[in-house]
Amino acid sequence: RKEVEQDPGPFNVPEGATVAFNCTYSNSASQSFFWYRQDCRKEPKLLMSVYSSGNEDGRFTAQLNRASQYISLLIRDSKLSDSATYLCVVKGNTDKLIFGTGTRLQVFP
Amino acid sequence: DAGITQSPRHKVTETGTPVTLRCHQTENHRYMYWYRQDPGHGLRLIHYSYGVKDTDKGEVSDGYSVSRSKTEDFLLTLESATSSQTSVYFCAISESRVGQYFGPGTRLTVL
Numbered sequence: 001r002k003e004v005e006q007d008p009g010p011f012n013v014p015e016g017a018t019v020a021f022n023c024t025y026s027n028s029a030s031q032s033f034f035w036y037r038q039d040c041r042k043e044p045k046l047l048m049s050v051y052s053s054g055n056e057d058g059r060f061t062a063q064l065n066r067a068s069q070y071i072s073l074l075i076r077d078s079k080l081s082d083s084a085t086y087l088c089v090v091k092g093n094t095d096k097l098i099f100g101t102g103t104r105l106q107v108f109p
Numbered sequence: 110d111a112g113i114t115q116s117p118r119h120k121v122t123e124t125g126t127p128v129t130l131r132c133h134q135t136e137n138h139r140y141m142y143w144y145r146q147d148p149g150h151g152l153r154l155i156h157y158s159y160g161v162k163d164t165d166k167g168e169v170s171d172g173y174s175v176s177r178s179k180t181e182d183f184l185l186t187l188e189s190a191t192s193s194q195t196s197v198y199f200c201a202i203s204e205s206r207v208g209q210y211f212g213p214g215t216r217l218t219v220l
Contacts, residue, residue: 004151034208043199043211044152087151089208096167097209101151 001026006088006100013107017078021103023088024070030098032091033064035073037084038102044087047073078107112136113212115200121218128187130215132200134180140203141183143167143175145196146214152199158183190219 006023013019025033033050048055050062050071061074071088088100112135122128132141142157144167154167156175164175172194174186187194195218201209 032208036208043214046208046210049208096154096157097152099152101149 002100003027003098004088004090004100006103008101008103010104010106013078013105015078015080015107015109017107018074018076019078019105020072020074021086021088021105022070022072023100023103024068025088025090025098026069027090027092027098028066028069030069030090030092033062033071034089034091034097035060035062035071036087036089036099038087039084044099047086075105078105080107080109083107113200113202113210115198115212115215117215118213119216121220122190123220124191125189128190128217128219130185130198130200130217132183132185132212134183134202136202136204136210137180138202138204139180140209141177142201142203142209143173143183143185144199144201145169145194146199147196155185155198187217190217192219195219 003026035047036044037047038044050064054063059076063072085102085104087102090098114133116131143155144152146152153169158164158177176184198215200212203209
């Protein structure tokens with residue numbers, strides 16, 4: 001079983017739609033959680049950290065459920081520019097990150 | 110954007126040749142990492158450094174070595190490149206627990 005699992009997608013949604021991605025992790029001792037965004041043939045970029053109480057950044061909302069060991073990312077009012085691959089990332093008690101393989105989002109007009 | 114550069118950005122080489130990739134940062138971050146990214150595997154850690162001359166292995170370190178003689182530079186060496194090392198290589202840096210910042214990547218093809 002992979003340490004971090006994501007649905008690869010693709011998720012094809014129209015502009016303005018709300019879309020949600022989930023991610024599960026296997027190590028219950030994991031301490032930090034992140035969502036990264038990666039555009040085609042580009043480097044991953046930190047989108048947001050995920051806090052236990054949930055957090056929001058504009059149209060993006062991230063939530064963490066430690067009991068069930070999953071993380072979610074909700075994107076509201078999708079834009080064409082949101083088209084990318086979204087990587088779920090988990091860190092244990094070291095500085096090593098464990099990356100999911102990503103969920104691809106395609107927003108169409 | 111974090112000040113991270115990688116060189117070269119693209120390289121084609123032949124099996125059995127040595128290859129060195131360079132990562133350079135201007136952020137004075139303590140930690141530096143080398144990853145490779147392949148379809149179906151996501152990003153996998155090759156080696157990392159937690160200070161000058163302090164390095165450790167990641168999950169896919171076989172066939173790779175690293176060196177960090179200055180805070181700003183982290184070198185990844187493939188002693189004898191193989192076709193299985195064809196990949197996209199990313200360097201990353203971090204200073205604290207707020208996540209890592211990635212360089213633009215190096216596309217390496219081993220023929």
